[in-house]
Amino acid sequence: MDERLLEAVRTTPRAGFVPVDQVADAYRDVPVPIGQGQVTTQPSLSAMMIESLGLKGGEHVLEVGTGLGFQTALLARLAADVVSIELRPDIARRAHANLMRQLVRNVELRVGDGSGGVPDRAPYDAVVVSAAFPEVPAPLVAQVRPAGRLVQPIGPGGHERVVCFLRTESGLEPWRVLTAARFVRLQGRHGYPQDEDDLP
Template sequence: MAGTVGGAEFRGPRRRLIETLQANGITDLSVLHAVDAVPRHAFVPSAVAHRAYEDSALPIGNGQTISQPTVHARSLQEMRLTGREKVLEIGTGSGYQTALLAQLAAQVFSIERMPALLDRARDTLQQLGIRNVSLLLGDGTLGWTTYAPYDAIVVGAAAPDVPQPYLDQLAEGGRLVIPVGDREEQMLTVYTKRGGQIDKREVGPVRFVPLLGAYGWGT
C-alpha cells in the first residue's frame, strides 16, 4: 500500500534529498525539479515511507526495490530530456521513475513483467493524476514495437549485453541508458544512435537486479 500522497511533513526531507543529489553531481535543473515535484513516499510501502527521502534503495514487495534516488537521477540526467520526447522505460517497478519521466518527457511507455507491481504502479500514477503514461505487462527485453521509435530508452535492470530490440527501436539521435555487466556489478552505459551507428559511453559502476527475458538473463 502506497504512503499518503499529501505529505507536507516530507517537505524538509525532500529538500535535503535535492541537496544530496546536487552534492552527488546532479546538475540538470529539470531532473532536480522532477524529484522535488514527485512524492517518492507515495511509491513505497507505508512501513518504509518515513525513509522515502533517504538516498537509498527501499523494498517495494515481490522481492523488488525502488532504486537509490541518486541512481535514478543519474540515469535521467544522462537522457538529456527536453520535454518533447517519447520515452520507453523497461521495468516500471514502483512507478516512481515512471512519474519522474512523465515530468520530463511528452509521452512515457513503460513495461513491467510482474502483474502485482504493475497494478500498484498504475493505481499510484492514477492517484497522482499522471496521464501521459502508458503501461504494458510483458517481457521488457522485447521493447514495445507498437510505439517505436523512441527518443530515449531507460532500463531499470542489468543486462549481460544490450538487447537488440532496444537498438532497433531507438530513434536517430536517441539515447539508450542501461546497466550492462554480470549479475554482481554493472556499468551504467549510454548508447546513442547517430547516422545508423551506435556510440557507447560508460558513466560509472552500478548494481541492479538482473534483466529477465528473452534477450536478458532468461527466466
C-alpha cells in the first residue's frame, strides 16, 4: 500500500467518525452502522478503493456518499481538495461536525443527489462512489476528466464487484476489479428510487 495512504489511515482516528455507541468497533476492520440504514465502509476496503485512484496530492476529487466522513478525511489528506455529496441531511451534518473537529478544511460538503455528481465543480481527477449500482451513472462518467479514474461498486446492492475505471476518449473503461464486497444501494435520480424518508 502507498506510504502516504498508510500514514493517512494511521493518523485519522476512525473513532472520531462513528456513532458514540459504536466506538468499540471503530478500530476493527468491519463496517459500522451509522443510522438510517447506512454503514461506514470498512477501513481496508476504503483504503483499497482510494489506492486505486493513484492520488499524488494535487487532485480535485469527488466523493459520492460522505457517510460520517472517515473516507472523506482520508481523501482530503491525499488530494488537494474534495467535494463530497451526501443524500441524507442529518448524516451530512454529523460528517461536517466530525471533519471540523479533526481540522479537515479542504472539503466542500454538499447535501443532495450524488447519483448526479456535482457538475458545477467538475471535471474531477478522481471520483469514488460509496454505493452500488449496476452501472456508472452517466452524469458521473461525464464529470471525470480525460485520463481520470473512478471507482465504484458495480452490482445491485448487497453483492458487488468493486471496479476502478479509466476515463478515455470513448468514455469509462474498466481498468481493474479490486474485490468482491457488499454495499448499500446508490439512490437518486440516476440510481435506485429514493426512500421517502431519505429525501432532503
